[in-house]
Amino acid sequence: MTVIKQNDLIESVADALQFISYYHPVDFIQAVNEAYEREESQAAKDAMAQILINSRMCAMGHRPICQDTGIVNVFVKVGMNVQWEGDMSVSDMINEGVRRAYMHPDNVLRASVLADPDGARKNTGDNTPAVINYEIVPGDTVEVDVAAKGGGSEAKSKFAMLNPSDSVVQWVLEQVPKMGAGWCPPGMLGIGIGGTAEKAMLLAKESLMDPIDIHELQARGASNRAEELRLELFDKVNGLGIGAQGLGGLTTVLDIKVRDFPAHAANKAVAMIPNCAATRHTHFKLDGSGPAKQQPPNLEDWPEIAWEVGDSVRRVNLDTVTKEDIKDWKPGETLLLSGKMLTGRDAAHKRMVDMLAKGEKLPVDLTGRFIYYVGPVDPVREEVVGPAGPTTATRMDKFTRTMLEETGLIGMIGKAERGPTAIDAIRDSQAVYLMAVGGSAYLVSKAITGAKVVAFEDLGMEAIYEFEIVDMPVTVAVDTKGEAVHQTGPKIWQAKIEERKLVI
Numbered sequence: 001m002t003v004i005k006q007n008d009l010i011e012s013v014a015d016a017l018q019f020i021s022y023y024h025p026v027d028f029i030q031a032v033n034e035a036y037e038r039e040e041s042q043a044a045k046d047a048m049a050q051i052l053i054n055s056r057m058c059a060m061g062h063r064p065i066c067q068d069t070g071i072v073n074v075f076v077k078v079g080m081n082v083q084w085e086g087d088m089s090v091s092d093m094i095n096e097g098v099r100r101a102y103m104h105p106d107n108v109l110r111a112s113v114l115a116d117p118d119g120a121r122k123n124t125g126d127n128t129p130a131v132i133n134y135e136i137v138p139g140d141t142v143e144v145d146v147a148a149k150g151g152g153s154e155a156k157s158k159f160a161m162l163n164p165s166d167s168v169v170q171w172v173l174e175q176v177p178k179m180g181a182g183w184c185p186p187g188m189l190g191i192g193i194g195g196t197a198e199k200a201m202l203l204a205k206e207s208l209m210d211p212i213d214i215h216e217l218q219a220r221g222a223s224n225r226a227e228e229l230r231l232e233l234f235d236k237v238n239g240l241g242i243g244a245q246g247l248g249g250l251t252t253v254l255d256i257k258v259r260d261f262p263a264h265a266a267n268k269a270v271a272m273i274p275n276c277a278a279t280r281h282t283h284f285k286l287d288g289s290g291p292a293k294q295q296p297p298n299l300e301d302w303p304e305i306a307w308e309v310g311d312s313v314r315r316v317n318l319d320t321v322t323k324e325d326i327k328d329w330k331p332g333e334t335l336l337l338s339g340k341m342l343t344g345r346d347a348a349h350k351r352m353v354d355m356l357a358k359g360e361k362l363p364v365d366l367t368g369r370f371i372y373y374v375g376p377v378d379p380v381r382e383e384v385v386g387p388a389g390p391t392t393a394t395r396m397d398k399f400t401r402t403m404l405e406e407t408g409l410i411g412m413i414g415k416a417e418r419g420p421t422a423i424d425a426i427r428d429s430q431a432v433y434l435m436a437v438g439g440s441a442y443l444v445s446k447a448i449t450g451a452k453v454v455a456f457e458d459l460g461m462e463a464i465y466e467f468e469i470v471d472m473p474v475t476v477a478v479d480t481k482g483e484a485v486h487q488t489g490p491k492i493w494q495a496k497i498e499e500r501k502l503v504i
């Protein structure tokens with residue numbers, strides 16, 4: 001009988017979560033680097049360069065890869081011969097580990113979990129509770145997979161109860177383009193097939209804990225239906241040309257995982273969950289000898305990428321830019337922004353739009369300004385702000401027309417595509433939408449030289465800040481005429497990939 005002390009599990013969970021906040025899995029970095037080397041679309045290549053540079057900086061600086069430090073997902077396999085010492089439940093131990101990790105003073109992580117999700121949506125303050133799944137297995141150890149799942153990629157999860165004769169491949173190929181780029185590709189897709197509705201979702205999620213090994217599978221060939229599906233879907237999803245950050249390119253997925261389970265004769269449940277550019281997971285085993293300590297990877301496993309924007313890049317001073325100036329900006333063009341910009345995301349937008357509807361004056365003047373959709377991590381030590389990458393812009397789409405027409409705002413910065421209502425509003429107001437790379441939050445924060453809260457302080461990380469920035473790299477994603485790179489880029493690259501297949 002193995003005895004596991006409660007503090008061993010608490011410390012192991014806390015250590016694992018700190019570890020994955022700043023170390024990408026090495027297999028993931030190698031896969032992004034391979035994709036970066038192969039990529040021919042300049043926009044996608046630039047995005048992957050930023051993801052790789054950001055990853056190396058985080059590994060060296062021990063600060064989070066992404067400002068969204070995720071909701072904690074845990075899979076626990078408890079050996080039947082294990083006894084627990086202490087009076088806490090295993091879930092309480094895990095949640096105590098989460099609490100310690102997210103409030104660690106040397107590397108504070110962002111608390112993103114809200115209680116009462118359809119009501120008050122109040123931040124629990126310490127990122128608890130984790131989502132925990134248990135399995136009781138033979139043996140005398142406890143094995144734990146820990147992941148921190150970003151909200152942007154989780155938001156793109158899909159589920160369907162297919163008819164038994166329906167094609168899973170066809171369903172996946174219909175869903176992936178609808179997911180847009182808010183899941184921050186390149187990443188992985190976890191697919192669960194069979195069982196019941198909840199079983200398929202769990203299979204999909206748990207499959208994402210596996211290492212990237214599609215190249216090994218390609219070399220040895222499939223030995224069952226799940227592996228056949230992996231190979232077919234890997235080629236076909238990448239053939240969609242979506243590319244890194246949805247900008248169009250050769251690599252959208254670095255791997256596809258498929259797990260299946262016997263199903264009722266009338267059902268074929270299928271679930272798909274993406275993992276993003278901030279893929280974060282690790283594994284540990286407790287055998288009664290004390291807490292598990294994660295082994296730091298070798299920094300030589302991180303490529304040293306030099307990313308130069310070139311002398312011809314357009315430098316923009318946000319303090320003086322005018323509505324006339326932005327008409328020259330071309331879709332897909334890289335800009336380096338300097339000067340002052342405001343921030344705001346979901347809760348701030350909702351409050352501002354509600355205030356405008358009541359005829360109230362906003363606490364900040366948005367005339368001629370840019371707003372950055374971000375909820376930064378709190379700073380530590382000498383930082384002015386913690387990692388501060390963009391959040392998914394489509395969530396702000398429903399507020400966009402009001403913001404542009406009633407506040408004098410001229411530009412927005414976020415991640416991924418805009419939907420049709422926002423694009424129409426941008427074109428009608430001759431405004432612009434700029435895209436920063438999701439999953440490069442620490443790199444972005446290095447361009448921020450000043451940060452102060454200017455309104456809605458009670459909203460915490462969702463408050464409105466004024467950032468002072470120097471040379472923050474962004475891409476023009478929707479221009480003043482409403483042309484959107486997330487529509488044009490994937491179409492161009494899908495056609496190029498198709499053309500090559502025909503030539504081969």
Ligand code: SF4
Pocket residue numbers: 066067068069070149150151152153154182183184276277278279389390391438439440
């Ligand atoms: S990389 Fe994108 S989807 Fe992933 S956690 Fe960061 S912002 Fe969210």
